[in-house]
Amino acid sequence: MSLATPLEQEPPYTVIQVPPTATDEERMQAVGTDLSRYQWVDDREELPPLEIERNRGIIRPLVKAHFSKIFGQVSQPVMLTHIVTTRCNYSCGFCSFADTLNAISDELSLEEIEKTYATMGGNLNTIVYSGGETTLHKNLPEIIEAAYRLTPVKSVYIISNAWKPDVLFQITHRIKQTCPDLHLTWSLSIEGPKEINNQARHTRKEDWDAWQNTIDTMWGIKQMRKRFGYTELDVQLCTVCTPANRHALDDWYLMVRDTLQPDKWNLNLLRKSVQMGNHEMKSWEARRQSGNPEPFEQKYIEITRRVREDVLSGKLKFLYHTQSPGDGAMKSAVDLISQADNRRVIRGEAPSVCCRAGNDGAYIGSNGEVSGCEEFANNPTDNKTFGNLRDYDYNFQAIWNSEAANRFRAQVNKSPECYGCTLESQKNYPSILVSFKHLWEARQLSQQIN
Ligand code: SF4
Numbered sequence: 079m080s081l082a083t084p085l086e087q088e089p090p091y092t093v094i095q096v097p098p099t100a101t102d103e104e105r106m107q108a109v110g111t112d113l114s115r116y117q118w119v120d121d122r123e124e125l126p127p128l129e130i131e132r133n134r135g136i137i138r139p140l141v142k143a144h145f146s147k148i149f150g151q152v153s154q155p156v157m158l159t160h161i162v163t164t165r166c167n168y169s170c171g172f173c174s175f176a177d178t179l180n181a182i183s184d185e186l187s188l189e190e191i192e193k194t195y196a197t198m199g200g201n202l203n204t205i206v207y208s209g210g211e212t213t214l215h216k217n218l219p220e221i222i223e224a225a226y227r228l229t230p231v232k233s234v235y236i237i238s239n240a241w242k243p244d245v246l247f248q249i250t251h252r253i254k255q256t257c258p259d260l261h262l263t264w265s266l267s268i269e270g271p272k273e274i275n276n277q278a279r280h281t282r283k284e285d286w287d288a289w290q291n292t293i294d295t296m297w298g299i300k301q302m303r304k305r306f307g308y309t310e311l312d313v314q315l316c317t318v319c320t321p322a323n324r325h326a327l328d329d330w331y332l333m334v335r336d337t338l339q340p341d342k343w344n345l346n347l348l349r350k351s352v353q354m355g356n357h358e359m360k361s362w363e364a365r366r367q368s369g370n371p372e373p374f375e376q377k378y379i380e381i382t383r384r385v386r387e388d389v390l391s392g393k394l395k396f397l398y399h400t401q402s403p404g405d406g407a408m409k410s411a412v413d414l415i416s417q418a419d420n421r422r423v424i425r426g427e428a429p430s431v432c433c434r435a436g437n438d439g440a441y442i443g444s445n446g447e448v449s450g451c452e453e454f455a456n457n458p459t460d461n462k463t464f465g466n467l468r469d470y471d472y473n474f475q476a477i478w479n480s481e482a483a484n485r486f487r488a489q490v491n492k493s494p495e496c497y498g499c500t501l502e503s504q505k506n507y508p509s510i511l512v513s514f515k516h517l518w519e520a521r522q523l524s525q526q527i528n
Contacts, residue, residue: 100337139203160208162207163215190468197504203232204234236263271329275292278322293338319375333385400445403528411522433490
């Protein structure tokens, strides 16, 4: 399937705008959200908190990571990308796992994950749960609770297509009660206005309204935060910039900024490896040599520049609900730096961040493969998996310090996968956090964000 849609085939789409003074209720009505359809926005099962005392601060892991970097030692991961499943009820062509989605897999059980988390080391601060569709793993809440019990994790991101809003609401109620000092962010995938999103989703039922489910989930979580007084809870919308939606992204950005107002909006660039698998376009290398970015790459540059201007001028709210407003502004500043670096990569310039995958960033696949990043772990012709947890009795440290890990770690930044890499949570974020230069830049930017 090609997503390189010619201009004349671009589908029409609907843009919904509301006056700047509109209330949340008016905004919900404008986008067709009726939260009374869902049981678990207003209702919840009362649950006791897990009695766990842990230092979940970011300072200690960062200091240790900086020292390891300075002295050339192998770091313990600060950030983990954990693919809990590659099963999905949708089949989108731009997915990182488009080629292997729903292939028969033997994903790690809760018990196996618990054993692994117990050996993750003392630096882990952030986990990104991804898939496949994360909420299809029936033990997702228990997995998050295991991370909370067994590691010093502070911040958890769950990427979801929000196919069933009530499922996400129930998970939210549970995690916000059992893990009260965990910062939980839902990252909901949405590819633009309704017509474009629903065409991109490739759901089994033609009348399935994936867009409405995502929008309802976003509003539901925002309402739950108010009604139940949940702190450290965020919901962001995530859009992948592709040849199929780039023509609508200016309008979509305005709709997100002015009508939907999620806590945050992410624009991710279509992954290089997915581009080559599914698209009729020149290779990344050929595009860089010619100096001609694809139109969707140009659109990424334009929109992320606009995001930066709007965040710094206060037009776009980009503030996480973290323990303090300063923490939230720092996180937002890190996003702006990450997007600036991706713009450099698109232009063929050397990235300013030096990838720390395999040191401060770790990857665990659904079947137990450990690597530095998803590109290393899933390269079909030159696989760079450090080892499989099942072969090491679930001892993450044994894999992380193995001979294979050292060999592949030495290839970080130097492999073909690395040229053109724009993996935010695996390349950019861990690297920014262990760079004095970028932390200083983030601090300066954060003071302009309010
Ligand atoms: S640059 Fe990208 S592909 Fe290379 S190791 Fe880092 S995250 Fe992986």
